[in-house]
Amino acid sequence: MSQEHISSAFDRDLEAVQALVVKMGGMVEQQILDAAEALESRDEELAQRVRAQDKAIDALEEQINEEAARIIALRAPVSRDLRLTLSVIKIAASLERAGDYAKNIAKRTQILMDVPAVDGSSKAIRRMAQAVEGMLKDVLDAYIQRDPQLARDVRDRDVEVDQMYNALFREFLTYMMEDPRNITGCMHLHFIAKNIERMGDHATSIAEQVIYLVTGETPDEERPKQSSVIPMDTTEK
Amino acid sequence: MSQEHISSAFDRDLEAVQALVVKMGGMVEQQILDAAEALESRDEELAQRVRAQDKAIDALEEQINEEAARIIALRAPVSRDLRLTLSVIKIAASLERAGDYAKNIAKRTQILMDVPAVDGSSKAIRRMAQAVEGMLKDVLDAYIQRDPQLARDVRDRDVEVDQMYNALFREFLTYMMEDPRNITGCMHLHFIAKNIERMGDHATSIAEQVIYLVTGETPDEERPKQSSVIPMDTTEK
Numbered sequence: 373m374s375q376e377h378i379s380s381a382f383d384r385d386l387e388a389v390q391a392l393v394v395k396m397g398g399m400v401e402q403q404i405l406d407a408a409e410a411l412e413s414r415d416e417e418l419a420q421r422v423r424a425q426d427k428a429i430d431a432l433e434e435q436i437n438e439e440a441a442r443i444i445a446l447r448a449p450v451s452r453d454l455r456l457t458l459s460v461i462k463i464a465a466s467l468e469r470a471g472d473y474a475k476n477i478a479k480r481t482q483i484l485m486d487v488p489a490v491d492g493s494s495k496a497i498r499r500m501a502q503a504v505e506g507m508l509k510d511v512l513d514a515y516i517q518r519d520p521q522l523a524r525d526v527r528d529r530d531v532e533v534d535q536m537y538n539a540l541f542r543e544f545l546t547y548m549m550e551d552p553r554n555i556t557g558c559m560h561l562h563f564i565a566k567n568i569e570r571m572g573d574h575a576t577s578i579a580e581q582v583i584y585l586v587t588g589e590t591p592d593e594e595r596p597k598q599s600s601v602i603p604m605d606t607t608e609k
Numbered sequence: 610m611s612q613e614h615i616s617s618a619f620d621r622d623l624e625a626v627q628a629l630v631v632k633m634g635g636m637v638e639q640q641i642l643d644a645a646e647a648l649e650s651r652d653e654e655l656a657q658r659v660r661a662q663d664k665a666i667d668a669l670e671e672q673i674n675e676e677a678a679r680i681i682a683l684r685a686p687v688s689r690d691l692r693l694t695l696s697v698i699k700i701a702a703s704l705e706r707a708g709d710y711a712k713n714i715a716k717r718t719q720i721l722m723d724v725p726a727v728d729g730s731s732k733a734i735r736r737m738a739q740a741v742e743g744m745l746k747d748v749l750d751a752y753i754q755r756d757p758q759l760a761r762d763v764r765d766r767d768v769e770v771d772q773m774y775n776a777l778f779r780e781f782l783t784y785m786m787e788d789p790r791n792i793t794g795c796m797h798l799h800f801i802a803k804n805i806e807r808m809g810d811h812a813t814s815i816a817e818q819v820i821y822l823v824t825g826e827t828p829d830e831e832r833p834k835q836s837s838v839i840p841m842d843t844t845e846k
Contacts, residue, residue, distance in 0.1 A: 430827070437691065437692075437695055438687075438691070441681050441685075441686070441691050441694075441695070444678050444681040444682055445681055445682050445685045448678075448682045449678070450675075454674065454675065454678050455674075457678075458674055458678070458698060461695060461698060461699070462698070462699065462702050465699050465702075469814065472827065534803070538778060541775060541778070566771070570810060573807060573810065577706065590667070590709065
């Protein structure tokens with residue numbers, strides 16, 4: 373068996389497990405959208421479905437881990453091939469965490485059924501969830517296409533999600549000060565917003581891995597656009 | 610070679626690579642403390658050392674990954690043994706991210722040398738850094754001792770780090786509104802605080818992995834103390 377033959381067998385194995393990662397990513401994206409939809413429309417049944425669906429995501433991560441371990445045991449990849457194989461495990465772990473946050477949102481949505489609604493917030497949360505879902509979608513495309521530019525774009529967009537989170541945080545503080553009956557609702561909504569912000573962090577982590585895999589540089593060593601690192605410096609005198 | 614023999618060889622291999630993870634954790638802890646110290650005392654030389662030291666942490670992660678891959682290739686662990694082996698890779702990845710944030714803090718500290726100091730904030734940031742360093746230390750103890758209770762304790766403490774971050778965020782907004790000359794400094798300090806908050810998230814991720822490894826439950830399936838999940842609900846009527 374020639375070296376090339378071994379190598380293409382490795383590539384086939386890797387592609388198969390990457391396809392599972394993409395499948396897992398699609399499931400997590402749907403969970404994020406469904407969780408936000410359930411929150412906005414106060415749909416208890418959909419929230420319940422999101423909670424149940426998380427088990428399938430966990431099972432898929434388990435399967436991805438086993439497949440990746442099988443590749444390592446069978447092909448003993450080194451250097452770049454090893455990094456590619458391990459990236460599958462790390463990305464699946466990030467997706468699994470993001471899936472957990474979606475489940476947690478669904479859980480809080482069910483609790484929120486019993487407390488007064490907080491005006492407008494669930495719409496803003498849904499916009500934030502859609503932004504994060506878009507980041508996840510694009511970062512998985514960047515991963516499959518080995519596209520560092522798209523990965524950088526995703527990383528830059530995380531700043532916007534942070535800003536949405538910070539704006540919501542201030543909004544919740546105002547609502548709570550205005551009327552103590554809003555406190556329970558706002559506390560849950562704050563954790564929901566925080567969970568979405570963390571999903572954005574995971575998308576960013578995946579983006580940074582893609583950049584490292586393709587360019588061999590950790591993103592911090594690059595020279596990022598000023599605007600991406602210090603977004604509000606433009607407001608400076 | 611008996612099954613027991615194989616198994617204890619696996620244990621020895623795993624312990625060796627776990628020792629590397631603990632070493633890596635100690636290095637990252639020191640980086641967090643040094644970065645915060647450099648920020649508070651405006652010590653450019655220390656900031657430079659933190660930036661240089663990050664390469665050693667990255668190299669250690671590489672070594673851990675290679676060792677873990679070697680164990681998988683050699684021992685072909687399955688189910689719990691595989692999870693234990695993969696946990697080494699995932700924890701090292703979290704530590705590497707935390708190390709990157711410390712490096713980024715050191716980088717911003719050097720930029721901050723050239724802008725007016727923002728009163729008191731670097732002390733508050735240092736307290737936050739110390740809290741996160743303590744979380745990292747304890748979560749690695751929890752990992753080595755397979756102690757889910759200590760891991761839960763670490764996870765609960767992340768809420769405090771979030772609160773410190775939120776308090777700082779509000780403080781920075783006030784400073785920026787008070788005097789536009791504070792904007793550049795506050796923007797960098799805000800990113801520094803955010804980086805520390807993200808280190809706390811990584812410590813929490815490690816804690817959740819420890820809980821899963823030891824109990825087989827993902828933390829969300831547990832029944833957490835009310836106070837840990839909804840910390841401010843006690844302020845409710």
